[in-house]
Amino acid sequence: xxxxxxxxxxxxxxxxxxxxxxxxxxxxTNQVQWFYQRPGGRLVSLLYNPSGTKQSGRxxxxxxxxxxxxxxxxxxxQITDSGTYLCAMEPHTNKVVxxxxxxxxxxx
Amino acid sequence: xxxxxxxxxxxxxVTGGKVTLSCNQTNNHNNMYWYRxxxxxxxxxxxxxxxxxxxxxxxIPDGYKASxxxxxxxxxxxxxxxxxxxxxYFCASGGTGQDTxxxxxxxxxxxx
Numbered sequence: 001x002x003x004x005x006x007x008x009x010x011x012x013x014x015x016x017x018x019x020x021x022x023x024x025x026x027x028x029t030n031q032v033q034w035f036y037q038r039p040g041g042r043l044v045s046l047l048y049n050p051s052g053t054k055q056s057g058r059x060x061x062x063x064x065x066x067x068x069x070x071x072x073x074x075x076x077x078q079i080t081d082s083g084t085y086l087c088a089m090e091p092h093t094n095k096v097v098x099x100x101x102x103x104x105x106x107x108x
Numbered sequence: 109x110x111x112x113x114x115x116x117x118x119x120x121x122v123t124g125g126k127v128t129l130s131c132n133q134t135n136n137h138n139n140m141y142w143y144r145x146x147x148x149x150x151x152x153x154x155x156x157x158x159x160x161x162x163x164x165x166x167x168i169p170d171g172y173k174a175s176x177x178x179x180x181x182x183x184x185x186x187x188x189x190x191x192x193x194x195x196x197y198f199c200a201s202g203g204t205g206q207d208t209x210x211x212x213x214x215x216x217x218x219x220x
Contacts, residue, residue, distance in 0.1 A: 004150075033208060042112075043151075043198065045208040086150065095166075096141075096209065100150035 002026055002091045004099035012105045019074040021102045023087030031090030032063045032070045037101070038083045046085075047072070077106045111135065114199050114212035121219050127186040129215050131199030139202060140182040141209065142166070142174060144195040151198065157182055189219045 003026040013019055023032070030050045035043040047054055049061040049070065063070040074081060084101040091097060111134045121127045133140065138159045143151040153166030155174035163174040171193060173185040182201075186193055196216050200209040 040214075042211040042213045043200075043209075044211070048208060095153065095156070097153075098143075098151040100148065 002089075002097050004087055004089055004097055006085075006087055006099035006102050008102060009100070010103040010105070012107065013077050015079055015106055015108055016076050017106075019072075019077055019081075019104060021072040021074075021085050021087075021104075023070045023072075023099055025068040025070075025089050027089075027091060028065060028068055029089040029091060030063075030065050032061075033088045033090075033096070034059075034061055034070075034072050035086045035088060035098075036083055037086060041083075043086065074104075077104075079106050079108060082106050112199060112201050112210050112212040114197075114215050116215060117213065118216045119218070121186075121189045121217065123190060123219060125189050127189050127193075127217065127219075129184040129186075129197055129199075129217070131182045131184075131201075131212055132180050133182075133199075133201035133210070134180065135201065135210070136179060137201040137210075138179075140176065141200040142172075142182070142184045143198045143200065144168070144193075145198060145214075146195050154184065154197075189217075191219045193217065194219045 005024045007022045034046045037043045047061045049063045053062045058075045060073040086101040087099040141156040142154045157176040175183045199212040202209040
């Protein structure tokens with residue numbers, strides 16, 4: 001079964017601290033996406049990162065295909081960053097498999 | 109920004125009843141998807157579609173049917189709802205890879 005594991009399951013930070021979220025895959029994949037979900041809300045795509053390092057604002061993703069993993073670094077966290085971050089891979093065309101997510105809480 | 113809407117947003121159904129969840133997208137995407145989200149399981153793919161008239165089984169299709177009558181609309185049908193189908197259902201349109209998926213706001217379904 002194709003699986004995506006995420007760690008940690010939950011994370012609590014003080015505002016301005018950095019966060020590191022990890023994702024590992026059961027298969028080799030070069031199609032990795034990170035999504036964000038506000039509590040009770042819809043998923044929104046953050047980054048598409050097939051390999052290497054990609055940055056968008058305070059978000060930096062690093063994907064290492066041969067190690068079957070990807071990470072998401074959030075710098076200088078803000079209270080509005082609170083929510084769930086989901087990693088997803090595409091094992092084959094038109095199908096996306098999601099991890100169970102990391103729930104992030106940023107405190108003032 | 110792609111627009112994906114779902115209706116109803118909340119639904120209470122009785123066991124054995126029929127439930128239809130509707131999804132509409134206005135960005136002319138060929139692919140549409142239905143997921144359910146449960147604590148501990150993340151998002152799981154139920155059905156998807158490549159275009160009008162097509163439906164494909166996802167990872168957990170049992171107990172669900174799908175219908176894609178047009179490019180814009182994709183429905184999920186529970187012919188005989190069961191309490192185990194209590195969940196939050198998300199519709200998405202778009203693709204994979206760089207053609208990311210755009211999600212609807214979700215439908216909370218409670219089957220009593």
